[in-house]
Amino acid sequence: MISLQKKDxxxxxxxxxxxxxxxxxxHEGLGKEEAKRRKERIGENRISGSEEFHLLRIILHQxxxxxxxxxxxxxxxxxFLDERADALVIVFTVLVNTxxxxxxxxxxxxxxxxxxxxxxxxxxxxxxxxxxxxxxxxIVPGDVIVLRAGDYVPxxxxxxxxxxxxxxxxxxxxxxxxxxxxxxxxxxxxxxxxRTNMVWAGTLxxxxxxxxxxxxxxxxxxxxxxxxxxxxxxxxxxxxxxxxASLAKxxxxxxLGTVGVIFALGLLRGESATEMFLTSVAIAVAAVPxxxxxxxxxxxxxxxxxxxxxxxxxxxxxxxxTLGSTNIILTDKTGTLxxxxxxxxxxxxxxxxxxxxxxxxxxxAHASAALIIGVSTSGAFxxxxxxxxxxxxxxxxxxxxxxLLAGIQAGVxxxxxxxxxxxxxxxxxxxxxxFSASLHKTKKGTLLRITGAPEVLLKYAARVYVGGRxxxxxxxxxxxxxxxxxxxxxxxxxxxxxAFRLETAEKIPTADTADFFEKLVFxxxxxxxxxxRPDAVExxxxxxxxxxxxxxxxxxxxxxxxxxxxxxGIDTANYAVVEGDDLEAMSPEALAERVESIxxxxxxxxxxxxxxxxxxxxxxxxxxxxxDGVNDAPALKRADVGVALGSGTEVAKxxxxxxxxxxxxxxxVKAIEQGRVIVDxxxxxxxxxxxxxxxxxILVGGALLLGFPxxxxxxxxxxxxxxxxxxxxxxxxxxxxxxxxxxPRGNGGRERRIFTRQMWFLIFIxxxxxxxxxxxxxxxxxxxxxxxxxxxxxxxxxxxxxSIFFGYSLRSLRRPLWNISFLGNLFFWxxxxxxxxLLMLAFLFESLSNILSLxxxxxxxxxxxxxxxxxxxxxxxxxxxxFIRREQVE
Numbered sequence: 001m002i003s004l005q006k007k008d009x010x011x012x013x014x015x016x017x018x019x020x021x022x023x024x025x026x027h028e029g030l031g032k033e034e035a036k037r038r039k040e041r042i043g044e045n046r047i048s049g050s051e052e053f054h055l056l057r058i059i060l061h062q063x064x065x066x067x068x069x070x071x072x073x074x075x076x077x078x079x080f081l082d083e084r085a086d087a088l089v090i091v092f093t094v095l096v097n098t099x100x101x102x103x104x105x106x107x108x109x110x111x112x113x114x115x116x117x118x119x120x121x122x123x124x125x126x127x128x129x130x131x132x133x134x135x136x137x138x139i140v141p142g143d144v145i146v147l148r149a150g151d152y153v154p155x156x157x158x159x160x161x162x163x164x165x166x167x168x169x170x171x172x173x174x175x176x177x178x179x180x181x182x183x184x185x186x187x188x189x190x191x192x193x194x195r196t197n198m199v200w201a202g203t204l205x206x207x208x209x210x211x212x213x214x215x216x217x218x219x220x221x222x223x224x225x226x227x228x229x230x231x232x233x234x235x236x237x238x239x240x241x242x243x244x245a246s247l248a249k250x251x252x253x254x255x256l257g258t259v260g261v262i263f264a265l266g267l268l269r270g271e272s273a274t275e276m277f278l279t280s281v282a283i284a285v286a287a288v289p290x291x292x293x294x295x296x297x298x299x300x301x302x303x304x305x306x307x308x309x310x311x312x313x314x315x316x317x318x319x320x321x322t323l324g325s326t327n328i329i330l331t332d333k334t335g336t337l338x339x340x341x342x343x344x345x346x347x348x349x350x351x352x353x354x355x356x357x358x359x360x361x362x363x364x365a366h367a368s369a370a371l372i373i374g375v376s377t378s379g380a381f382x383x384x385x386x387x388x389x390x391x392x393x394x395x396x397x398x399x400x401x402x403x404l405l406a407g408i409q410a411g412v413x414x415x416x417x418x419x420x421x422x423x424x425x426x427x428x429x430x431x432x433x434x435f436s437a438s439l440h441k442t443k444k445g446t447l448l449r450i451t452g453a454p455e456v457l458l459k460y461a462a463r464v465y466v467g468g469r470x471x472x473x474x475x476x477x478x479x480x481x482x483x484x485x486x487x488x489x490x491x492x493x494x495x496x497x498x499a500f501r502l503e504t505a506e507k508i509p510t511a512d513t514a515d516f517f518e519k520l521v522f523x524x525x526x527x528x529x530x531x532x533r534p535d536a537v538e539x540x541x542x543x544x545x546x547x548x549x550x551x552x553x554x555x556x557x558x559x560x561x562x563x564x565x566x567x568x569g570i571d572t573a574n575y576a577v578v579e580g581d582d583l584e585a586m587s588p589e590a591l592a593e594r595v596e597s598i599x600x601x602x603x604x605x606x607x608x609x610x611x612x613x614x615x616x617x618x619x620x621x622x623x624x625x626x627x628d629g630v631n632d633a634p635a636l637k638r639a640d641v642g643v644a645l646g647s648g649t650e651v652a653k654x655x656x657x658x659x660x661x662x663x664x665x666x667x668x669v670k671a672i673e674q675g676r677v678i679v680d681x682x683x684x685x686x687x688x689x690x691x692x693x694x695x696x697x698i699l700v701g702g703a704l705l706l707g708f709p710x711x712x713x714x715x716x717x718x719x720x721x722x723x724x725x726x727x728x729x730x731x732x733x734x735x736x737x738x739x740x741x742x743x744p745r746g747n748g749g750r751e752r753r754i755f756t757r758q759m760w761f762l763i764f765i766x767x768x769x770x771x772x773x774x775x776x777x778x779x780x781x782x783x784x785x786x787x788x789x790x791x792x793x794x795x796x797x798x799x800x801x802x803s804i805f806f807g808y809s810l811r812s813l814r815r816p817l818w819n820i821s822f823l824g825n826l827f828f829w830x831x832x833x834x835x836x837x838l839l840m841l842a843f844l845f846e847s848l849s850n851i852l853s854l855x856x857x858x859x860x861x862x863x864x865x866x867x868x869x870x871x872x873x874x875x876x877x878x879x880x881x882x883f884i885r886r887e888q889v890e
Contacts, residue, residue, distance in 0.1 A: 123135075139217060152203070265701070295730065312661065319675075347526050376421075610638055696717060777795070
């Protein structure tokens with residue numbers, strides 16, 4: 001039995017000793033059954049996190065709230081002052097708030113855990129002699145892993161071979177400069193950061209292609225050791241959550257100051273100190289939005305769950321709140337608007353253009369020659385080559401997969417190609433250089449094969465392959481090739497060119513030297529067709545109707561991009577199409593000036609995407625951007641919402657805020673729709689919490705200032721808070737989308753803030769309107785000779801009924817209450833039923849009525865309160881009408 005994960009000096013062991021220790025052949029890898037046995041023995045390659053549901057911790061967290069502690073202190077004081085009934089109400093209030101808080105936080109916690117389960121990284125391993133993709137948690141010591149640019153290293157591993165491998169090790173060292181990796185052994189006492197023959201879990205492959213043998217997994221990795229020492233990290237808070245917490249603290253200070261004034265006024269008015277103390281505490285509890293941050297978290301978490309059901313995995317809470325404000329989408333073409341199901345549609349060679357058209361055999365041979373170059377330079381592979389053709393699983397980029405399958409269908413099998421001319425070096429495709437290359441052994445030396453952007457290869461090609469010989473690439477022949485390229489691109493095809501050159505070197509020359517393309521022989525074009533997604537046109541139309549503007553940003557040829565843009569519904573008649581070279585020539589100021597007039601960017605390099613994002617942001621836009629490559633990461637990070645394709649590189653996913661589990665533009669539009677639902681629900685709960693708290697402060701404070709007795713007692717305020725708050729606040733998180741959620745919002749949808757002046761004014765109007773009606777009710781009851789206990793009973797009932805009516809009205813901030821879907825939110829009706837039950841209990845149980853100082857009331861009294869509630873809700877609806885109109889023009 002081998003001893004796994006014990007050594008710390010794998011860098012000093014020879015490759016032979018390493019292979020012997022782990023009982024693995026460096027080219028064959030582990031067998032699938034052996035890998036399974038090792039996983040059962042050692043466990044998953046996973047570093048345990050803190051995303052677990054702990055009920056006790058959530059319960060204890062409720063009692064860490066300062067207001068809860070104040071309430072408990074008030075209960076103790078009341079008990080010793082022989083106000084035991086008041087103490088019971090206070091304790092019950094604490095219990096109810098605790099239960100509601102536990103339900104809310106528990107729901108949010110479970111939602112986050114569910115989302116975390118979808119965050120998986122994948123890796124390529126060699127098992128039974130073939131490359132295959134696995135979940136990174138399935139990797140075991142002894143696995144041979146294949147690393148490509150854009151991959152995250154899944155475990156600590158020793159380099160076996162590689163080409164131009166550079167690793168970003170900032171996750172371990174904090175240093176962002178990439179580290180070049182080498183092959184061979186190092187002295188045993190070499191410092192960790194100098195072990196250049198090792199790759200570490202959690203680090204990023206910036207460049208190159210390598211194979212490495214896994215030596216440590218999970219907590220035995222260097223990253224795992226650090227995680228154990230550091231322990232769990234605090235969960236990210238979004239800007240909105242931080243704003244909510246800061247606002248809650250600010251309001252707490254203001255409310256407590258106001259409560260102090262109310263307490264002093266009460267004493268001056270001759271009220272008992274005990275009564276005023278309890279009343280002050282009750283108002284503080286009702287008015288301070290201590291539960292608002294939790295309610296915000298629940299809304300965000302449930303919104304993230306809805307987005308997940310639509311096919312988008314939200315990785316950061318920030319994105320959940322920002323999606324609703326997005327108004328510019330910078331979208332790639334392949335995969336998002338098209339199906340990423342590329343197929344070779346045509347091969348056009350120099351022999352077809354300049355050779356004998358009757359020589360069919362030669363033309364077919366030259367088409368095969370172009371495919372041989374394409375297959376040789378493809379980074380795709382078949383995971384299960386022994387299976388039937390119909391069951392093959394191919395891995396790689398859509399273009400590489402299409403190239404590989406087209407070659408196989410034409411009889412160009414990689415195994416035969418590499419048997420005839422073994423591949424001894426490989427340079428994978430990178431967006432910046434726009435080509436890939438492979439070096440092969442021949443009987444006379446070596447052969448360099450290149451596949452890349454036609455304009456790059458045609459710029460440097462010296463000759464063209466025609467009829468088994470090479471001809472000088474004259475100006476006339478070059479123009480003919482360029483026209484053929486344009487013709488293929490106009491059909492919406494992605495076009496690549498193929499070329500070769502005889503070599504003598506054993507390594508591919510450095511790609512950035514001028515002589516790299518010297519004596520290059522052009523062979524032909526390979527055109528790829530990628531059909532539009534069936535829902536692309538409809539999704540684009542929905543986005544346009546919602547006030548969202550989509551701009552295509554692609555590396556494809558201008559004509560290809562323009563054709564697809566027209567098909568999908570992007571306006572290229574009134575807006576410009578700009579190429580990357582033209583973009584490069586623009587200053588930041590010039591780009592910011594023109595950015596709103598550009599609909600399509602073609603032949604764009606990754607670093608130029610960052611410039612486009614920043615230009616739009618200078619215009620005040622909220623930008624969502626899609627990307628899938630290594631070099632897309634800076635632009636994805638800079639965008640307000642970075643959106644990675646599920647088929648993209650791990651680094652793109654890591655840099656993004658959202659991962660599209662299905663690479664489709666429609667999924668992004670649905671995610672933005674749910675983002676708007678989140679914004680709507682956040683506004684509803686914030687308005688409800690602040691308006692109800694504001695109402696109670698003005699009611700009690702105003703009564704004392706005007707010389708009236710306290711309109712409600714402390715225990716009644718606390719019970720009203722239970723009836724009208726708690727679950728009703730929670731219910732807003734479950735509100736479904738409104739019918740007009742995907743209609744343009746004021747100023748083209750540019751509403752970056754949850755809080756607006758109109759919203760604060762609405763809160764103020766609602767509070768004042770409710771208090772005016774309540775004071776009118778209070779005065780009416782006094783003038784009609786009602787005794788104080790009965791007045792307080794009716795005021796208590798009025799406050800509770802008002803909260804319930806108000807809660808129903810706020811289910812929509814953009815529609816009157818009579819247009820709100822009655823059964824659209826069943827949780828609201830459950831919360832309402834519980835609230836009404838608690839309200840009825842206060843009147844039906846004599847002991848509870850005595851505790852709350854309630855007296856019997858008549859049916860006419862109930863009718864009066866209902867009439868008050870209806871008149872108040874009509875005033876609120878007027879305020880909403882004003883709010884809706886202001887939101888539409890802002």
